[in-house]
Amino acid sequence: MKFIKKIVSVISVLTILSSCSTRKDTIVSRNWHSLNTKFNVLFNGKEAFKKGIDGINESYKDDWFEQLPIEPIKFEREKIDIPKFYNSIGAGFGDAKDEEKKASTPFGIAEEKAVKAIQKHGMNIAGEERNSQIDDAYLLLGKARYYDQRFIPAIESFNYVISSYPFANLINETKIWRAKTNIRLDNEEFAIETLNLLLKVKDTLELELPEDIKEHGYTALAMAYVKMDSIQKAKKFLIKATETINNKDQGARNLFVLGQIYSSENKKDSASVIFKKIINFRKAPEKYKIHANIELAKNTTSDSASVVILNKMQKLVKNRDNRKYLDELYYQIGLLHEKNDSIDLATAYYNKSLRTNSDNIKQKTFTFEKLGNINFKNSKYQLASSYYDSIINIATDTLNLRIRRIKRKHRNLASLINFEETVTRTDSILKIASLSKEEQETFFKKYIANLKKKDEEIAQLKLNQQAFGASFGGNSLKSNKKGKWYFYNSQSLGFGKTEFKKIWGNRQLEDDWRWSSKISTNNKKKDTLKINPISLRYDLASYIKTIPTDKNKIDTLILDRNQALYELGLIYKEQFKNTKLAIERLERVASLDPKKELILPINWHLYQVYKDVGNQKKSDKHQNIILTKYTNTIFAKTIRNPNKKIEEEISVDEIENLYKEIYYLYKDNKYQETVAKVVDILPSIENSKLIAKFELLRAYAIGKYTDKKTYKFALEAIVIKYGNTAEGKQAKKIIEQLSK
Numbered sequence: 001m002k003f004i005k006k007i008v009s010v011i012s013v014l015t016i017l018s019s020c021s022t023r024k025d026t027i028v029s030r031n032w033h034s035l036n037t038k039f040n041v042l043f044n045g046k047e048a049f050k051k052g053i054d055g056i057n058e059s060y061k062d063d064w065f066e067q068l069p070i071e072p073i074k075f076e077r078e079k080i081d082i083p084k085f086y087n088s089i090g091a092g093f094g095d096a097k098d099e100e101k102k103a104s105t106p107f108g109i110a111e112e113k114a115v116k117a118i119q120k121h122g123m124n125i126a127g128e129e130r131n132s133q134i135d136d137a138y139l140l141l142g143k144a145r146y147y148d149q150r151f152i153p154a155i156e157s158f159n160y161v162i163s164s165y166p167f168a169n170l171i172n173e174t175k176i177w178r179a180k181t182n183i184r185l186d187n188e189e190f191a192i193e194t195l196n197l198l199l200k201v202k203d204t205l206e207l208e209l210p211e212d213i214k215e216h217g218y219t220a221l222a223m224a225y226v227k228m229d230s231i232q233k234a235k236k237f238l239i240k241a242t243e244t245i246n247n248k249d250q251g252a253r254n255l256f257v258l259g260q261i262y263s264s265e266n267k268k269d270s271a272s273v274i275f276k277k278i279i280n281f282r283k284a285p286e287k288y289k290i291h292a293n294i295e296l297a298k299n300t301t302s303d304s305a306s307v308v309i310l311n312k313m314q315k316l317v318k319n320r321d322n323r324k325y326l327d328e329l330y331y332q333i334g335l336l337h338e339k340n341d342s343i344d345l346a347t348a349y350y351n352k353s354l355r356t357n358s359d360n361i362k363q364k365t366f367t368f369e370k371l372g373n374i375n376f377k378n379s380k381y382q383l384a385s386s387y388y389d390s391i392i393n394i395a396t397d398t399l400n401l402r403i404r405r406i407k408r409k410h411r412n413l414a415s416l417i418n419f420e421e422t423v424t425r426t427d428s429i430l431k432i433a434s435l436s437k438e439e440q441e442t443f444f445k446k447y448i449a450n451l452k453k454k455d456e457e458i459a460q461l462k463l464n465q466q467a468f469g470a471s472f473g474g475n476s477l478k479s480n481k482k483g484k485w486y487f488y489n490s491q492s493l494g495f496g497k498t499e500f501k502k503i504w505g506n507r508q509l510e511d512d513w514r515w516s517s518k519i520s521t522n523n524k525k526k527d528t529l530k531i532n533p534i535s536l537r538y539d540l541a542s543y544i545k546t547i548p549t550d551k552n553k554i555d556t557l558i559l560d561r562n563q564a565l566y567e568l569g570l571i572y573k574e575q576f577k578n579t580k581l582a583i584e585r586l587e588r589v590a591s592l593d594p595k596k597e598l599i600l601p602i603n604w605h606l607y608q609v610y611k612d613v614g615n616q617k618k619s620d621k622h623q624n625i626i627l628t629k630y631t632n633t634i635f636a637k638t639i640r641n642p643n644k645k646i647e648e649e650i651s652v653d654e655i656e657n658l659y660k661e662i663y664y665l666y667k668d669n670k671y672q673e674t675v676a677k678v679v680d681i682l683p684s685i686e687n688s689k690l691i692a693k694f695e696l697l698r699a700y701a702i703g704k705y706t707d708k709k710t711y712k713f714a715l716e717a718i719v720i721k722y723g724n725t726a727e728g729k730q731a732k733k734i735i736e737q738l739s740k
Contacts, residue, residue: 038133041120045113045140052106052147057249064291064328065362067260068253070223070238075149075184107144114141135165139174146181154181172198172213180220188224195221212246219254235261245281252284259295268299275299290316290325294332300339310336327358331367338370347374365391369406376409379578382420385413415716416571419564422713426561433547433554444543452538459500558592560710565589566598567717569605575720579609597679600626604635634687655690662694666701674701692718692727699731712738 060072117137142157158178165171175198179191199209199217209217218241225234238258245251259274278284278292293316297309313333316322322329334349353367372387388410395403432440536542548554569586572578583606590602603622610619626635658681666674678698685691695718703711715731715738722728 038136041113041117042133042136042140045110045117045137045144048106048109048113049140049144052110052144055106056147062287063362064294065366067264068257070219070226070254070257071180072253073147105148107148111141111144111148114138114144135161135168135170135174139170139177142174142177142181146177146184151181151185155185172209173216176213176216176220179217180223183220183224183227186227188228191224192221195224211244215241215244215246215251219250222254222257231261248281248283249285252278252281252288255281255284256288256292256295259292263295263299268301272296272299286321287325290322290328294328297332297336300336306336306340324358327353327356327360327363327367330356331363331370334367334370338374343374347371350374361394361396365395365403369402372406376413379581381413381576382417385410385417388413412571412575412720415720416568416576418713418716419568419571422564423561423568426557426564429548430554430557430561433549440544440547441540444540447543448538448540455537556706556710559595560713562589562592562594562598563713565592566594566602567720569602571720573605573609579613582609583613597682600630600633600635607639655685655688659690659693659697663697666697669704671701671704674698692722692725695722696727696731708738 056073060074062068062072114137118134118141138157138161142154142161145151145154145157155178158174158181161168161174162171162178168174175194179195182188182191182194195217199214199221218237222234222237222241225231225237235258238254238261241254242251242258245255255274255278259271259278262268262271262274275292275296278288279296281289293312297313300306300309310333313329313336317326317329317333330349330353334346334353337343337349338346350367350371354364354371358364368387368391372384372391375381375387376384388406391403391406392410397403432443435443548557565585566589569582569589572582572585586602586606586609589598590606594602603625607619607622607626610616610622623639626633626639630636662674662677662681665677675698678694678701682691682694685694699711699714699718702714712735715735718731719728719735723732
C-alpha cells in the first residue's frame with residue numbers, strides 16, 4: 001500500500017511539473033500560467049506602475065499662469081535614449097545588468113515584471129500565444145517605457161500587441177498609447193491618422209467604443225493638435241473628451257485646459273461656464289477646483305459679479321484645507337481690489353500673499369511686480385525698485401521676456417535712484433557747509449544725542465531679551481543656584497559687559513564717562529592708545545572735520561547736484577513720462593545757475609514739457625529764450641519749422657574730422673579742453689549717429705581728471721541715453737568693472 005502511495009505521489013508531482021511547461025498546450029498549463037501571470041507577476045508590475053504615476057502626479061508642478069499641458073508630465077529631449085534592438089520578439093529586452101538598473105524606479109520595476117511575465121509565462125506554441133495575459137504584459141511594458149522616456153522601445157511593444165493580438169480586448173487602448181508615443185516623437189500626423197481611424201471608423205460600426213476609450217482617444221487627439229498649434233481643433237476634441245468624464249483626474253484637467261483656451265480667446269462667458277463646471281464637479285481634485293475659482297475671478301466682467309466672487313474667495317481663504325493655496329488666493333483678491341480701484345486694500349492683500357509660507361517662486365514674482373507697479377505709478381520709485389530687485393533675486397527663468405523687461409525697468413530705476421541720492425546727499429552737505437560754526441556744532445550735537453539714544457535702546461533691548469530668556473524656558477544664561485536677578489547671573493553680566501565695551505570702549509567709573517577723552521589707556525603699553533572705532537560715532541570733532549570748506553570741493557558738489565537734477569529731468573520726461581517730476585527737477589536746476597552748456601537743453605526740455613501739458617504761457621517763455629539767445633541752434637530751427645525735417649548742420653565727414661580733432665586733444669592729456677569741445681558741439685549734432693561716440697569720449701575725459709564717482713556718473717548718463725548702441729554697452733561694461 002505504501003509503495004502504491006509513493007507511485008501516486010510521484011505521478012502527481014510529475015503531472016504538476018509537466019503542467020507548468022510553457023511548451024504544452026493543455027487546459028491546466030494555460031490556466032496555471034494565466035493565473036500566475038495575472039495575480040502574481042502582472043499584479044506586482046501594475047502596482048509599481050501605479051506608484052510611478054502617483055509619484056509623477058505628486059512631483060509635477062503646474063504653472064497656473066500658463067496654459068496647462070494636457071498630460072501632466074514633462075519629458076526632456078536630451079534624456080531620450082538611443083534605442084537598442086535585441087533578438088527577443090517585440091520586447092527589445094536588454095541584458096540582466098540593464099534590468100537591474102531599471103528596477104530602481106517604479107517604472108523600471110513595472111518593466112521588469114512585464115518582461116518576467118513574457119519570458120517565464122509566455123506560451124508561444126506554433127506561432128500562437130496561448131497565455132491570455134501576455135498581451136497585458138506587453139501593454140504594461142510599453143506604458144512603463146513611455147513614462148521612462150524610452151519611446152522607440154515603447155512603440156516596439158505596442159506594435160507587437162497590435163500585430164500579434166488584433167482581436168484582444170485591449171487593442172484599442174494599445175493603439176491610443178502608440179499614438180501618444182508618436183506624438184512625443186513629433187509624429188503628430190501619423191498619430192492623428194491612426195486615432196481618427198480608430199475613433200471615426202469604430203463609431204460607424206455596430207459595436208460602439210466604450211466611453212473611457214473614446215475619452216482617452218479624444219484627449220490624445222487634443223494633445224496632437226496642441227503640439228501642432230492647431231488650437232481650434234484641440235478645443236473641438238477637448239469638448240468631445242469632456243462630454244463624459246470617467247477619469248476624474250484627466251477629465252478635470254481637460255476641462256481646465258478648455259477653460260484656459262476660451263479665456264485666451266477672450267470668450268469670458270464660455271470660460272466661466274467651464275470653470276463653474278469644474279467647481280461643481282464633485283470628484284474633481286481640489287487643485288483644479290481652487291484654480292477654477294481663481295480663473296473665474298479673472299474672467300469677472302461686472303462690478304456685481306466681482307462682489308460675489310470676492311465673497312467666494314474670502315470663504316476659500318477661511319477654509320483651513322486651502323492653506324497651501326493662500327498665496328494665490330490672496331493675490332487674486334488683491335487683483336480684484338485693484339481692478340475696483342481699492343489700491344490700499346489691493347496692497348494689503350499682495351503683502352499677505354508674500355507673507356504666506358509658500359515655495360511658489362513664480363507667484364511671488366507676480367506679487368512683487370504688482371507692488372512694484374503700484375509704487376511706480378505713485379512715483380515711489382525707490383520702493384518700486386526694491387520690489388523689482390526682489391523679483392530679479394528670486395526669479396529662476398531669467399531668459400523669460402517678462403523678467404527681462406523687469407530687469408530693464410530696474411536698471412533704469414537704479415540710475416534714477418542713484419541721481420536722486422546724489423541730489424539728496426549733496427543738498428545735505430551744502431546746507432551744512434553753509435551754516436556757521438556754532439550752527440554746525442548744534443546740528444551734530446543733536447544728531448549724536450539721537451544716535452546715543454537709539455544705541456542705548458538697542459543694547460537694553462538685547463539685555464532684556466537675554467534676561468527674559470534666563471528667567472523663562474531655562475536657557476543657558478540661567479544660574480543653577482543663585483537667584484534670577486540680572487546681576488546674579490554671571491553669563492548675562494558678561495554679555496552686558498561685552499556689549500558695553502563694543503559701544504563705549506574701556507571707561508573709568510566717574511562722572512561724564514561718555515566723553516571720548518575719558519577712554520582709558522592700556523597701562524601695559526603706554527605708547528599706544530586703544531580707541532574703540534565705534535566710539536567715534538559720538539565724537540563731535542570727527543563730524544566737523546568731514547564738512548568741506550575748500551571752495552573747489554564745494555563747487556564740485558554744486559556741479560554734481562546740478563548735473564544730477566538735469567539727468568533726472570530727462571529720465572522723468574523721456575523714460576517714465578512723469579511730466580510733474582520732470583518739470584520740478586528741470587525748473588530747480590534752471591534756478592541754481594547751472595553751467596553754461598546746460599542752459600540751452602534745460603530750456604528746450606522745459607519748452608517741450610510745458611507744451612505737452614498745455615501750459616502755453618510757460619512754454620512760450622522758454623521758446624523765447626531759445627529763439628532770442630540761441631538763434632542759430634538746431635533747437636531754434638526746429639521751433640521755427642516744426643514740420644520740416646532738420647538736416648544735420650554738419651556733414652558726416654565734418655563730424656568725423658571734428659571727432660578726430662577732439663580725440664587728439666584727449667590723447668594729448670588735454671582732458672578739460674576735450675570736455676569743453678564736446679559740450680560745445682553736442683547741440684549741433686543732435687541728429688547725428690555719431691553723437692554717442694562724442695558723449696563716450698567726453699566721459700573718458702571726465703574720468704581722467706575727476707574722481708571715480710563723477711566718472712561713473714557720466715557713464716551712467718550714456719547708458720540711459722544710448723543703452724542699445726555699442727557706446728552704451730561699452731559704458732555699461734566699464735560701470736560693472738568700477739563697481740567690483
